[in-house]
Amino acid sequence: MATAKRKTPNKTGNFSKYIRWFWMAFAGVIAVIALIFLFASWGLLGEMPDYTVLENPKTNLATEIISSDGKTLGKYYFNDNRTPVDYSELPQHLVDALIATEDARFHKHAGIDAVGTMRAAFYLGKRGGASTISQQLAKNLFNKREGANIFQKLSQKIREWIIATRLERQYTKEEIIAMYFNIYDFGNNADGIRSASKIYFGKEPMELDIKESAMLVGMLKNSSLYNPRSHKNPVGTKNRRNVVLEQMYKYGYLDKSVKDSLKITELDLNYSPESHREGLATYFRAYLSDFMKEWIKENPKLDGTKYNLYNDGLKIYTTLDSRMQQYAEEAVREHMPKLQAEFDHQNNKSINPNKPFLDLSKDDVEKLLSQSMRRSERWRKMKYDLKKSDDEIIASFNQPTEMTIFSWQGEIDTIMKPIDSMRYYKSFLHPGMMAMEPQTGHVKAWVGGMDYFHFQYDHVKQSKRQVGSTFKPFVYAAAMDELHLSPCDSLPRTPITIEAGKFGNPEPWTTRNSDGKYDGFQTLKAALANSTNTITARLMDQIGPQLVVDMAKKLGVEQTIDPVPAIALGTPDLSVYEMVAAYATFANKGIYNKPVMVTRIEDKNGTVLYQVTPETKDVLSEEVAYVTVNLLEGVTQFGSGQRLRSTWAVNTPLYKEVITGYPYAFENPIAGKTGTTQNQSDGWFMGMVPNLVTGVWVGAEDRSVHFKGIAYGQGASMALPIWGLFMKKCYADENLEVSKDEFEKPSELSIRVNCNEVPSPTTFTDDEDDLNDIIDF
Incomplete structure (x- = not known):
């Protein structure tokens, strides 16, 4: 009986089937990944910036106040003290430090470093991360929130990859580096590299030396942990800076001798905080803030919206x-x-029990302090914010409180009653200067x-x-303009009384000289030099106070001045x-x-808005x-x-x-x-x-x-x-x-100013009528 032949398995066919399944699975994975990236690019995994946003990323820029000699006097900002710089304003060693530490293959990839990504995946991130400078910029600009779970973290990373590649297509490598330095928050109101270099070292970025650049690049890992002003990690910041120096040496940006010599140096900070109440020209900046707010009200943007003083990046x-x-x-x-x-x-x-007040009784002092108390910021806050009664507020002014007070030797931490601190502050003399x-x-x-x-x-x-007497030149100028007097003309120093009713004077006004001397005559030049009141009053008597008020107004005085004779001595x-x-x-x-x-x-683009x-x-x-x-x-x-x-x-x-x-x-x-x-x-x-x-x-x-x-x-x-x-x-x-x-002398000068060129000027008698006749020529 014939037996049927047994079929031998077709191993080649089975293997081919597995190969087909593998490639189908692989293609499926690729398709899924492609779809995921496609969905992410469409914004289905989270908001994505469009190309118009990529062309002009929205960042808050501080308004910069610039002096006539090109220095930054200060800035206006709320949260972001950021003033951008171009790549050309960055020193090469700062750029080298960044690339050596954060992205050694920066110039060899198009936003995603495949080598770094595979290394990070294989070693599970134990030998460094895979984020490129472009990815970090993408995260800082558009994708700042950390994911709460694995799916959110993965979708975030995918969005970063996509944005990074788009940034690489949109900008040059140099522009990406400048944007990255400009966007990073270095702490202590140091937003961006320009603020950081100014605040930590008192320099423009281009003036940074190698070790300073290394410290700032080191902060990019974690500006809170590696903050040189922090007491939590005083050694860590220096160590992190030295890691950057090692990286620069590793990639050939530093010689070993230079690296070793820099590693043993201190940080050498020149901490220069940029706040609204510190720095140069603080009072001027406060005035300028009010000026700008008025200007902003009257000068809207082309679209009708208002400029924002604190984040529109204006340059003043x-x-x-x-x-x-x-x-x-x-x-x-x-x-x-x-x-x-x-x-x-x-x-x-x-010497003075009522210190620092003179000419006041004890009751007057208490009344003055009570008025000051009610005008204080402490009163306002307790009255309107905390809804306290007047009695409660007054009681609080008499309770010892911890406070920091001003002194010329430096701030003092002390415990003092607020009412005593008010008296303390009133004892200070203040300056004003322009x-x-x-x-x-x-x-x-x-x-x-x-x-x-x-x-x-x-x-x-x-x-x-x-x-006071700084007003007297206005009287002299008006008199010389009206009467064509010379500095060499002499007037008597004797007392003078302007009768009641003259110039609207309600009662007789008699002047006295501060030195108590009334003998002889004095030239106008000597009289002004020595602030002789009686001679100034004589000039006022000749021209009248209204002419002096008019002169002051023409000279730019804005205050209302009553045209009374007493203004001659500087009462306004x-x-x-x-x-x-x-x-x-x-x-x-x-x-x-x-x-x-x-x-x-x-504006931030250099367009002139006001001239x-x-x-x-x-x-x-x-x-x-x-x-x-x-x-x-x-x-x-x-x-x-x-x-x-x-x-x-x-x-x-x-x-x-x-x-x-x-x-x-x-x-x-x-x-x-x-x-x-x-x-x-x-x-x-x-x-x-x-x-x-x-x-x-x-x-x-x-x-x-x-x-x-x-x-x-x-x-x-x-x-x-x-x-x-x-x-x-x-x-x-x-x-x-x-x-x-x-001072430049006029080409034609008819008024005599050199009293030594001619005999002594004519002296006038004490006869008031004769004096008036002579002056009225």
């Missing part, structure tokens, strides 16, 4: 010179602690106080204080800002320039302006400003200790005027050289806080030293080109 080009601003603030810091020490010495409780270029109106320095963190009130434009309350602009008119040949603080404003239009007007003839300047030169030649010509000291032991050491010894022409108000509440000095006019005021918050005597309470002691210190610093910096020349 100002007239301030960072060097002059620095010198002005240094002058204040050098003089004010010494003056305050003398004031405190003279005003201790054993410098301006008279030919352009450009404000070059603005010091509104001594410490913006503790004292926000601005004493340049916001504060209005009695100006004016600002440093107004006074500097007015005096600058004399130095500018009689042409008034409204002060300019902003020259132009640009200043100077506001000028003719106020005085060139001749009268020059004669007024000539009068003011007498103040520093033989008047109250004469101490500018030498090193001066007062023969009081403590005063010599804390005030002396001001070797001004100026030899160049200087025009100026001191001013001291009643009871020494306000001290002024206005100083001019041909291309710079500077005004300084010093006084306390309350007028009842002042020096007892004139030796320390006069403008020559309170304010003039700040001007002298400031000018010495300006002259030492030859790049500033502050003039030492004489």
Whole structure:
């Protein structure tokens, strides 16, 4: 019986079937992956930026305040203190450090590093991650939230890959590096590389050295963990910096000797915080903030929306010179602690139980403090935010509280009753100072106080204080303009009374001289130099107060001034800002320039949004302006400003200790005027050289806080030293080109200014009628 043949298995066919299944499965996986990437690109796995967003990524950019010499004075921002830089503004070793540490094959891939990805997958991330610089940029720009589960993390990574490849197609490698440095948050308000280099090292990015660049790149791993200002990981930041240096050596960017020498160095921080209450020109920046808010209201974008001062990346080009601003603030810091020490010495409780108040009873002091209490921020918060009753608030002012208070030796942590802290703060003398270029109106320095963190009130434009004898040049200028007088003309020093009813004067007004002398005659030049009140009053009697008010208004004074004879001696309350602009008119040949603080404003793309239009007007003839300047030169030649010509000291032991050491010894022409108000509440000095006019005021918050005597309470002691210190610093910096020349004389000068060229001027008799006849020519 025949038997059937057994079929042998077709092994080749079975293997082919497995191969087909493998490739089908592989193709399926590829298809699934492709679909996943496709779905991700469509935004089905999470929001994806379109190409228009990739072309212009939305980042919050701080508004930058730029000085006339190209330095950053400060910024306006809420959360992101970011000012972008171009790749060309980055030093090569910073770029090298980034590539060596974060993405060694950066120039060899198109957004995704296949080698790094496979290595990370094979070793489960134990030998480094796979994220390229482009992926990290994608994450920081568009995909910041970390996933909560494995699916979310995977979808996030996929989105990063897609965005990274799109970024690589959209931008050059150099642009990607610049964007990455610009977007990263380095901590301590250091958003982006420019803020980081300024805050941690006080430099522009291009000025960073190798070890500084290495530290900043090291922070990219974790800016919180490797923050050089943190007390949690003081050694870790240095170690991380050294890892970067090792990576730079590994990839050939550093020699071994350089790497080894840098690793043993310290971080050498120059921490320069950028906050709204710290840094250079804080009071000016506060003024500028208000200016910008008004400008933004009146100047919308083309689409009708408003600019945002804090995140639209505007650039404000100002007239301030960072060097002059620095010198002005240094002058204040050098003089004010010494003056305050003398004031405190003279005003201790054993001498004045009501310290720091003079001329007030105990009840008056309590009333003043009660009013100040109700105007305080503490009262406002407790009253309106916490809904406390008046009694509860008053009780809180008498409860000891932990606080940090200001002192010239540095902040002091203490426990004090809030009511006592108010009295403490009222004992301080405050400065206000502004410098301006008279030919352009450009404000070059603005010091509104001594410490913006503790004292926000601005004493340049916001504060209005009695100006004293610094007002007298307005009287002299009006008189010379009206009567064509010469500085060499003489008037008697005898008392003068302006009767009731004249010029609307409600009662007779008699002037007295501060030195108590009334004998003889004095030239107008000597009278202004020595602030002789009776001669100023005589001029007022001849021209009337309305003419003087009109002159002050033409010189830029904004305040309302009552046209009464007493203004001759400086009763009006004016600002440093107004006074500097007015005096600058004399130095500018009689042409008034409204002060300019902003020259132009640009958007983040460099489009000019605002360009200043100077506001000028003719106020005085060139001749009268020059004669007024000539009068003011007498103040520093033989008047109250004469101490500018030498090193001066007062023969009081403590005063010599804390005030002396001001070797001004100026030899160049200087025009100026001191001013001291009643009871020494306000001290002024206005100083001019041909291309710079500077005004300084010093006084306390309350007028009842002042020096007892004139030796320390006069403008020559309170304010003039700040001007002298400031000018010495300006002259030492030859790049500033502050003039030492004489004031330019008009080509045609009919008024005699050199009293030595002719015989002594005609002296007038005491006969008032004869005097009037002579002056009215």
